[in-house]
Amino acid sequence: MKKKITVLLLAVVQLFLLSGCWNYVEIDEQINVSGMAFDVGREGKRLHLSVEIVTVGKGEKSQFESHVMEAEGDTVFEAVRQLMDVSSKKLYFGHCKLMVIGESLARSGIRELLDLPLRNHELRTTMNIVVARGCSGRDILLTKGLTTTIVSYRICDLLKTCEKFDGCAGRDKDYQIYDMLETQGLEITVPALERTQIDGEDVARLCGEGAFSGDRLVGWLTEKQAAQLSMLRGEYKTGLMTFESADSPFYHTSFEIYKAKTDTKLSRAPDGTVTAEVRVKLRVKIGEVQSKTDFLDRAQTEKTAYALEKNVEHDLNHIADLAQHSYRSDIIGIGKRLKETDPAAWKALGPDWKTNFSKVRFRIRAEVVIISSGVSSVAD
Amino acid sequence: MDSNNIKKPIRPDETGAMDYGGAVLTSSLEANVALIKRIFKNDGTVVERRVENRLRPKARCCIFFIDGMASNQIVDEYIVKPIIETAALGLSDDPAEELSRDVLAANDIRREACVAELVKGLIAGDTLVFAEGSGMGLIVSSKGFPTRAVSEPDSEKALRGPREGFTEAILVNLSLVRRKLHTPDLKMKFRSFGTRSDTRACIVYLESLTDPALLAELERRLDLIDIDGVLDSNYIAELIKDDKHSPFKTIGTTERPDVVAGRLLEGRIALLVDGTPMVLTLPYLFIENFQADDDYYLNFYFASMGRMLRILGFLLSVSIPAVYVAFTTFHREMIPTNLALSVMQAHQGIPFPTFLECFIMLIIFEIIRETGIRMPSNIGQALSIVGALVIGQAAVQAKLISAPMVIVVAITAITGLINPKVKGATILVRFLSLFAAAILGLFGFAFVMAALVIHLFSLESFGTVYMSQVSAVRPQEMKDNAVRAPWYFMKTRPVFERRDPVRKN
Numbered sequence: 104m105k106k107k108i109t110v111l112l113l114a115v116v117q118l119f120l121l122s123g124c125w126n127y128v129e130i131d132e133q134i135n136v137s138g139m140a141f142d143v144g145r146e147g148k149r150l151h152l153s154v155e156i157v158t159v160g161k162g163e164k165s166q167f168e169s170h171v172m173e174a175e176g177d178t179v180f181e182a183v184r185q186l187m188d189v190s191s192k193k194l195y196f197g198h199c200k201l202m203v204i205g206e207s208l209a210r211s212g213i214r215e216l217l218d219l220p221l222r223n224h225e226l227r228t229t230m231n232i233v234v235a236r237g238c239s240g241r242d243i244l245l246t247k248g249l250t251t252t253i254v255s256y257r258i259c260d261l262l263k264t265c266e267k268f269d270g271c272a273g274r275d276k277d278y279q280i281y282d283m284l285e286t287q288g289l290e291i292t293v294p295a296l297e298r299t300q301i302d303g304e305d306v307a308r309l310c311g312e313g314a315f316s317g318d319r320l321v322g323w324l325t326e327k328q329a330a331q332l333s334m335l336r337g338e339y340k341t342g343l344m345t346f347e348s349a350d351s352p353f354y355h356t357s358f359e360i361y362k363a364k365t366d367t368k369l370s371r372a373p374d375g376t377v378t379a380e381v382r383v384k385l386r387v388k389i390g391e392v393q394s395k396t397d398f399l400d401r402a403q404t405e406k407t408a409y410a411l412e413k414n415v416e417h418d419l420n421h422i423a424d425l426a427q428h429s430y431r432s433d434i435i436g437i438g439k440r441l442k443e444t445d446p447a448a449w450k451a452l453g454p455d456w457k458t459n460f461s462k463v464r465f466r467i468r469a470e471v472v473i474i475s476s477g478v479s480s481v482a483d
Numbered sequence: 484m485d486s487n488n489i490k491k492p493i494r495p496d497e498t499g500a501m502d503y504g505g506a507v508l509t510s511s512l513e514a515n516v517a518l519i520k521r522i523f524k525n526d527g528t529v530v531e532r533r534v535e536n537r538l539r540p541k542a543r544c545c546i547f548f549i550d551g552m553a554s555n556q557i558v559d560e561y562i563v564k565p566i567i568e569t570a571a572l573g574l575s576d577d578p579a580e581e582l583s584r585d586v587l588a589a590n591d592i593r594r595e596a597c598v599a600e601l602v603k604g605l606i607a608g609d610t611l612v613f614a615e616g617s618g619m620g621l622i623v624s625s626k627g628f629p630t631r632a633v634s635e636p637d638s639e640k641a642l643r644g645p646r647e648g649f650t651e652a653i654l655v656n657l658s659l660v661r662r663k664l665h666t667p668d669l670k671m672k673f674r675s676f677g678t679r680s681d682t683r684a685c686i687v688y689l690e691s692l693t694d695p696a697l698l699a700e701l702e703r704r705l706d707l708i709d710i711d712g713v714l715d716s717n718y719i720a721e722l723i724k725d726d727k728h729s730p731f732k733t734i735g736t737t738e739r740p741d742v743v744a745g746r747l748l749e750g751r752i753a754l755l756v757d758g759t760p761m762v763l764t765l766p767y768l769f770i771e772n773f774q775a776d777d778d779y780y781l782n783f784y785f786a787s788m789g790r791m792l793r794i795l796g797f798l799l800s801v802s803i804p805a806v807y808v809a810f811t812t813f814h815r816e817m818i819p820t821n822l823a824l825s826v827m828q829a830h831q832g833i834p835f836p837t838f839l840e841c842f843i844m845l846i847i848f849e850i851i852r853e854t855g856i857r858m859p860s861n862i863g864q865a866l867s868i869v870g871a872l873v874i875g876q877a878a879v880q881a882k883l884i885s886a887p888m889v890i891v892v893a894i895t896a897i898t899g900l901i902n903p904k905v906k907g908a909t910i911l912v913r914f915l916s917l918f919a920a921a922i923l924g925l926f927g928f929a930f931v932m933a934a935l936v937i938h939l940f941s942l943e944s945f946g947t948v949y950m951s952q953v954s955a956v957r958p959q960e961m962k963d964n965a966v967r968a969p970w971y972f973m974k975t976r977p978v979f980e981r982r983d984p985v986r987k988n
Contacts, residue, residue, distance in 0.1 A: 127924070129837060130811045130823065131830040157824060159831045167824065197816030198823055225816070256820070 133193045134158065137169070138201035138255025140240030141179075141216055143208045148175040150208075150216075152182035153241040154194070155255050169253050171244050179219040196225045201255040202232045202277065203240035203296065209313060209320035213293075214284060220277045228278040231259050234313040236297040236323060243296050246305040258307055262294060265309055267341075284318055288438020288449070288456060291315045292332065295323060316432035316457075324425075331415075331422050334383060335435050335467075337365035343390060346414040350406070354393035358411060361474065362386040369441055371448050378464045379437055383415065388475040398476035408471040415469040423465045433460045487518045499678035499711040506598045512615040516545050519611065522602060528552075529605070534566045542573035543615045544582070552608035554627020561588040562610055562623055578614035583621055587612070591624035603681070630655060636738035636760065638903065641777035645741045649760035653683055656740070656755050656762065660687060663744035674705065676719060676756075680712035683757040684719070687743070692750040692976070697945055701752055701765065716756040716763050725943050730908040733944035735767035742776045749976050766944035768977070770952045770964050772905040773797065778967045787966040794965055796901035799894065801912045801935075804841050805920035805928045807891045812837050813924030829885040838921035840884055844892040845917070847874055849910065852896075952977065 135157045142151040153173045160168045172189055176182030186194055202220075204213055213234075220226040235243045248257045262275060275294050283291045292312040299308040312329040314322045324332060333339045341360055348354040366382040389398060389407075398404050426434050433439075438456050442449040452459040491504035503522070508515050516531065523529040528550045536542040544566050548558055571585040572578065583592040595601050601620045605611050608626035633655065636648035649656045657671060672686040686705075688698060704723040713719060720734045721727070737743060738760045743753045746764045754763040773793040778786040810818050811826055818826065833840060851870045858866065875893075878884040899909050912935055919927030942949035955961045959975050962968035 127812050127921075128815070129830070130815055130827050131833070133815075135824065135827065157827075159828045167828065195815065198820045200820070227816075 128193070128195075133195040134190055136194050136196050136199045137253050138199060138203065138244060138258070140203035140205065140235075140244045141208055142205035142239045142241055143211070144175050144177075146175050148182075149177045150179065150182050151175055151241070152179065152186070153244050154186060154199075155244045155253070156190070156194070157253055167252050169248065171241065173241070179216060180223075196223075197227070199226060199255075200230055200259045202230050203243045203258075204232065204234045204293075205240035205242075206235055206237060206320065207239070209234045209293075209315075212318045213315075213320075214318040217277055217281045217284070221281060228276065230277045231262055231275050231294075232277055232280050233258065233262070233275065233294045233296050234320060236295040236310055236313065238298050242298055242305075243307050246298060246307045249301070249306055254307065258296065261307075261309055286439055287453065288433060288440070288442050289436040290317070290432040290434045292324065292329065292434050294329075314426070314430050314432055314434050316430065321432055322425075322430045324422075327418075328422055328425070331418050332426075332434060334363055334365060334415075335381065335419055335422055337367065339363040339365070344387075344411075344415070346411060348392070348394040348396065348407075348410075350396060350403075351394050356392050356394070356396070356407065357390035358385075358387040359390040359477070360385055360387050367437075367440060369437070369444055371445065375452070375459075376462055376464060377437070377441065377448070377452070377459070378466060381419070381465065381467045383419065383467070383469045385411075385415070385469065385471045386474050387411070387471060389473065389477040398473070398478075404473055404476075408473050411471045412469040415471070416467050419467045419469070420465060423467070427461045427463065431457055431461055433457075437463055487514055489518075493522055495679065498709075501599065501602070503598045503602075508596055508598065508601075508613075508618050508620060510616055510618045512543060512545060512613055515613045515620065518598070519547055519601075519605075519613075522598075523605075532558075532563065534563055536569060536572045537567050538570055539573040541615070542578060544578075545613045546610055547605055547613075548610040548625060549605060549608065552606075552628050553610055553625040557589065557625040557627060558610055562612065562625065566612075577617065579617040579619045579621055582612060582614055587621070587623055589623045589625065593622045594619045595622055596620070633659065639738050639742075639776065641739075641775070642781065644777045644780040645739070647740060648738045649740060649755075649762060651758050651760060653685060653755055653757035656760070657685060657687070659740035660743055660747075660753070660755075663740055664689070664747065669747070676705075676708055676710065676713040678711045680714070682713040684713075685755045687747065687753040687755060689747050689750070692748070693752055694750065697766070698752060700945055701754075713756060713758075715759045716754065716761045719754065719756060720763055725945065726941075729938070729942060730911045731769070731939065731942060731949070732772070732904065732908075733765075733767055733942060733949060735764040735771055736761045737764060737776075738762070739776055745776070745779065766947040767949075768944065768947065768952050769939060769942075769949050772902055774963070774967075779970075783967050783969045790967055791965050793902055796898035797905060797909060800898035800901075800909050801916060802928070802932075803891055803895045803898070804845060804913060805916035805931075806925075807887075808838050808841055808917060809920040809924045809928055812921070826885075826887055829887050832882045833885050834883070837888075838917070840888050841891065841917060842914075844874075844884060844888055845895065845914070848892055848896045 136154045137157050138155045140153040142153070144151045151173065152175070153171050156170050156172055158168050158170060160166050172186055174182045174185035174189070176185050183194065202216065204216060217232070220228050220230055243258070244254055246254055248254045251257050280291055280293060283289055292314050295310050295313045296307045297310045298305050300306070309326065311326040312324045312332070313320050314324055330339065330342055339360070340363070343357055343359055345355055345357045348356045362385070364384040366384070368380040370378050370380070372378065396403050396407060398407075423435065426432060433456065437460060438449070438453065442453065487506045487509060489504045489506045491502065493504050493506065494502065496502045506518055508518070520531065530548055530550050532546045534544045534546060546558070546562060565586045565588055566572070566582070569586045572581055575581060579594055583594060593604070595604070596619050601611055601622060604622035608628055610623045610625040612621040612623055630652040631650045633647045633650055635646045639648070647659060649659060661669065666689070668689050668691050670688055670690050673683060674686070675681050675683050686698075686701065701723070705719070708719065708722050710718065710722070716736065720736070723734070725733050735746070743762055743764060747753060751764050751766065754765070756763075773790055775789065775793070778790060811830075815823060830837070835843065851866065851874075854866055855863070875889055879886045879889060895913065899906065899913070902909065912931070916928050916931040919931045921927075923930065940948075940950050940954075952960060952964055955964065962973050963977070
């Protein structure tokens with residue numbers, strides 16, 4: 104019996120010694136960080152870090168309060184450690200859901216910012232990443248939350264909602280962006296936020312995406328362009344598109360896209376130029392009509408569908424042109440597809456893909472099927 | 484007095500059993516009367532009544548009975564009156580024979596020469612009759628002591644089904660069982676426990692269904708019992724239990740005759756003990772902790788839902804405090820953000836660590852529960868006011884306890900009460916897992932749960948694996964676990980019944 108107890112005690116004591124990280128912390132003995140923002144450092148350091156922290160106010164019916172703390176550092180980790188000089192309790196990043204990158208920092212490269220969440224156990228790799236357009240990341244954190252006091256969580260909700268209705272790809276998590284960054288022949292786009300005024304208060308607003316070349320920001324896409332880019336990439340889910348009506352330019356028609364399918368076929372001419380044949384098949388429902396189109400009339404329906412095809416083709420061509428000539432960045436991912444389908448070609452063209460991409464010939468065709476006129480069956 | 488051959492003083496020996504010092508009856512009435520009076524000296528309830536026959540005054544008798552144990556009516560009308568008025572006494576030279584054959588109008592009369600048996604009969608409420616010239620005494624059945632009426636047991640209420648429960652009188656209890664099973668196959672073996680209390684007990688079983696090995700094992704363990712008094716069946720249960728250190732019961736108890744009958748039909752054995760309504764049944768399986776008697780009387784969908792809720796209740800009751808403490812102090816990233824924030828908000832300004840807060844609240848609840856059992860029922864209102872108001876509301880408002888903790892403890896408490904049969908084990912495991920979670924987080928909790936499962940699977944109840952039904956995979960073995968299968972599906976008896984497995988075709 105004595106021996107038994109001794110053995111048991113030894114085993115239990117081992118548990119304490121071997122179980123590694125012993126991270127007992129009371130939940131109120133730490134400060135929750137809800138989001139962070141990076142800008143170019145001011146005092147000779149590389150980075151300027153701002154974090155939004157959630158605290159509970161004093162008093163009987165205490166509410167959440169959001170504050171912004173700031174620090175400088177050459178690395179993200181150093182900046183986080185610098186924050187401890189100010190905060191009374193340990194900062195906790197387990198519920199940090201947002202990383203905002205200021206425009207000027209984004210233009211000089213973002214790779215270094217994505218690294219820490221992949222190494223540190225506390226920072227989540229599922230953190231949302233956005234770039235600030237026309238302002239610093241800190242400015243975004245300092246906007247108002249409108250429906251909630253915590254700005255970062257509001258922005259995360261915003262991204263989630265827009266992903267559902269705008270047809271954007273929604274690949275904006277830390278690990279996804281890092282993956283894309285490491286993928287050859289595919290450049291990243293990151294959701295962009297700007298400041299706007301509502302009731303005299305600064306509020307963050309989603310304004311499309313930032314297009315990157317490598318890890319540097321090179322230009323912007325509007326929300327509509329971002330949706331069309333994801334259509335070109337073949338990642339479009341559902342969303343809305345509005346164009347001028349087919350029969351009168353004065354009126355507009357909105358189409359709800361139920362299903363989008365993109366087929367890209369690459370072919371290489373003997374002289375080395377790559378041709379991308381993109382076929383976009385859309386199944387749409389008429390969302391709203393301002394003109395007097397009669398959708399019971401097959402001719403008019405087909406006319407509308409044809410007009411929509413032409414519009415989509417025109418817009419997609421514009422995106423391709425933007426990527427090829429303005430940004431000179433393969434945000435569409437043609438290079439990646441080329442590498443997958445024709446490795447030999449990629450071997451030849453890959454090293455100078457930036458130049459070769461701008462020579463790619465796009466042949467974009469859209470096929471639209473109107474599956475419903477959207478009119479409710481009950482009319483009175 | 485020497486005529487009774489007493490060699491030693493009459494008193495209990497070192498085991499507690501009475502030692503009559505070799506006393507024997509003689510043919511002298513006076514000597515026998517003196518012997519009984521000597522055995523029961525300083526006992527005011529023993530009544531001595533001398534009776535003479537009206538026709539033959541020489542045929543003298545003396546009767547003894549205990550006031551309150553014997554029925555006055557029986558003693559008056561069927562013992563005293565016939566002796567006085569009979570004409571059939573004093574004709575032969577064996578008055579004891581005459582009395583039992585021709586005079587006494589009682590349904591059960593035994594002629595006995597052994598002093599110990601006579602004393603036993605007298606204590607049990609029978610009347611002793613001694614006649615002049617006879618070396619034997621008569622034990623005349625005249626038991627007539629008050630017993631509690633058969634009523635529904637408070638601790639095992641059923642929504643549907645029989646409303647009767649056992650009482651403290653073993654014969655009444657046996658009749659309740661017998662009324663459910665009208666077969667001579669139902670065997671009732673009496674034996675007694677306790678050298679001083681000499682408590683009667685009865686092993687009840689259906690001979691054709693019960694495994695003889697099981698019965699032999701039970702009797703072997705009962706033979707080993709050495710105790711001077713048995714006041715409740717738990718005395719015996721603890722003495723014959725398989726793993727005496729386990730908090731889990733491996734012997735069932737019930738107050739309901741229908742439950743006993745049901746278990747007898749499954750090939751189990753029941754042990755009734757005089758003086759208590761709690762009847763032991765064995766073997767006992769873990770799943771029986773979650774089986775209620777009216778599971779079998781209600782619609783099987785409804786019964787199965789209740790059964791699953793009870794199992795869920797056990798799991799929740801054991802794990803909720805531990806998981807809450809582990810999540811809020813070790814794995815804060817595993818709580819959804821909004822929940823984490825509101826827990827943080829609620830915990831702001833609470834002076835205790837989460838674990839201590841939880842521990843205090845659980846102990847307070849156990850105190851309230853224990854108080855509820857112990858205190859006189861007419862001051863129950865005071866308890867509910869203190870419990871609900873002071874501990875629930877005021878403690879939260881005074882920022883001593885956080886509001887989520889009150890909810891955690893409340894759910895733990897309610898789910899703990901859903902299974903009264905495993906109450907003790909639930910409380911123990913709950914505290915163990917709470918300690919482990921406070922030290923090692925979810926890892927510690929998992930460690931305790933693993934230990935619990937290992938322990939449960941190592942238990943046996945009289946040769947049957949305690950968890951045998953739980954780990955079953957064949958439909959016929961799973962029929963009475965989480966789901967109570969409809970009666971038309973339950974074709975075989977539980978696994979431990981090997982003699983006659985098929986219940987019906």
